Amino acid sequence: MKAAVRVLFVSVGILLALAVVACGGAPPTAVPTNPPPPPTNPPAPTAAPTPAPVSTSAPAGLSGEISFYINEGADEVEGFEQLAEAFEEQHPGVKINLVNIPNDDEFDQKIAALYAAKTPPDVININYRRFGQFAIKDVLIPVDDYLKASTVMKIDDFYPQVLDAFKFQGKQFCIPQNISSLEVYYNKDLFEKANVPLPKAGWTWDDFLNAAKALTKDTNGDGKIDQYGLGIAPSTIRLAPFIWAHGGELVDNVDRPTKLTLDSPAAMEAFQWFVDLQNKHHVVPSKADEATEGDQSRFEHGTMGMYLNSRVETPELRETIEEAFEWDVAPMPSDKTTATILHSDGYCISKDGKNHDLAWAFTEFANGPVGQSQLAKTGRTVPSMKRIAESNDFLVSSEPPANNKMYLDMIPNIRRVPVATTWLEVEGALNNEIQRAFYGDATVQEAVSAAIQNTQEYFKQNLTDLGSQ
């Protein structure tokens, strides 16, 4: 009998040991693995995906907790923490479990595992370029009815093109937090030192190139360039605005793409012009220099005149540059027309989440006037809500950039990549070819042919996916 007790002890010990092993074997995530929220039996019928939400006018009805997953850098996460806290203060008894996973791969892995386990993030912040991948899986809920019933926001409050980026088969899925775009961050001190006119609205490709040339310098006379005029990543989302500005197109149909259309003369010319920045004019860091120090680091250290990125980097630039030099933002230069590319993340609600009403209430708060003003003040976003974007909460700040109005002026020129289920694969294959051309390992002609050929399968897959719906 007592021997049996002993065996029991041993078994318990083994189980404990196993538990330790299992925990130790988990992938290294730097985040607390929040348990899924317990089912909180919301008062509204859970099965109906279209309850008429009365949550905002009667906050007392909200209870429970939800998880909110974001994929942000260290300097950006604070804004989201404040957002969650402000919501919790408004609604006592409600808890937002904010989880930030800065590393893209880890984020993907964690999200996939959570959805597979049917315990998805209640609210997830994703980029519109990834949205199609989720939408096709039918794991998000459309928010049209919530939006119609909302007293906090109306469809007309938002810039239409950014809502479109989160539409799938006619339904609105996510609420975009921002309408950011690609812009030119520039070092004002370097421009003034080199006597180059500051960039301004309507500046041309020639102005842009001349500035880049004037700012590319060997400052210490050792025969090596140590200040570059321009930093731009050779990738689809950086090249695209140049193609559009020159009158070319990325795909044949942005709503139902079937192929890349980079082989048109306009697109090829723009691509060539883009590649020439490296191979002909040498105004961007060479391959070796790029590997020595990345563009953003160069810009932050004051050794790069212009750096192309979206609004997302503003909090980090404020943090790292401090008072070292003056910087500002300028619109993308114009060619035959003016064009830039949409950068936007949206709050999406998971179908398998346990508390849709609370998830919506938080989404509504975060993207309503209060939440959007709050996040805009951190510098992270260009608000997607018109009246917040046009308010001083966004336009006026004691910290750079000063030219916030530029983002709003550029909104009519914002274009976007298509929503497709396989879009990230298309980008992956195209990025590889853009890099080959950019670093002189292929001609533009070769890169374009290879890109068109290598992406055929993905476009076909997208059409199959859409057809099977």
Place this chain on the structure above:
Amino acid sequence: MRRSFPLRLFHPSYRTQLVLLLLPFLLGVFVLILLPMAATFLLGFTDYDLFTAPRWNNFANFGHWLVDQLFQRALYNSAWFILIAVPLRVTGALVLALLLNRSGRAFGFARASVYVPTIIPEVAYALVWLLILNPGFGVVNLALQAFGIQGVPWLTIPFTARASVVVMWLFQLGEGFILMLAALQMISHEMLENAAVDGANRWQRFRHIVLPLLVPTLLLLSFRDIALTFQGVFVTGLLTTENGPYYTTYFLPHYIFDEAFGLFRYGYASATTALVYVVTLAIVAGQVLAMRRWFRLEELD
């Protein structure tokens, strides 16, 4: 009295003790390795996106390999990587073990140094290499510069990027090194001394006594290393070369990760993982056969 209490009550037989002691390990193997393996094999025959229930699609996943250029590239890269890295790692472990199998404080330190790169966390290891191979201020290029040689951006040229990943993997041969060291120390000194008395020189002693006695260990190590390398260099490669340039350091583990978690093709990724399992099992079978044959030959001698 209280201390010896449990022991007096429980006197298991030797066999029971063995089973009990092995139980945690066997349970672990079952729960953490065999079950997931079986699940992977089954999922390999399905269309599974992690969101909706898996659907059988028979052999479609395997057929997709034929048209999937990225898969083919990753497989090709992995195969080349094994062909080059494994012989280097095994030879390296043997040579280092031969050199450092001596007593003395300096040798103890040297043995520890050989082992350390193996136990450094992968991310830290990758960051160290990024510094060493940095084209502008890395140690390698600065050293070359001192001799008037122009360095290259090691991690961004296809050939040197591949070579760099091999070198990074080469330095992590600590486990093989320990194994060789243990095998060397099991060789009886008397036998070597007798051979020396009979007039065998260093090389002859190595060639005719040490090497034959090491063959089982070398075989074991080679097969184990192939299996390990097939799945290795995941984090280091990812962080240093970012799979590039142009997918030249894109290996099967990276590919499987991207398919499963980046693109939600879990069924297809499972099929590819199953391929890795099958190849690994074939290698283990080869190992067993080779060992048997070796021992039979030895008996005949």
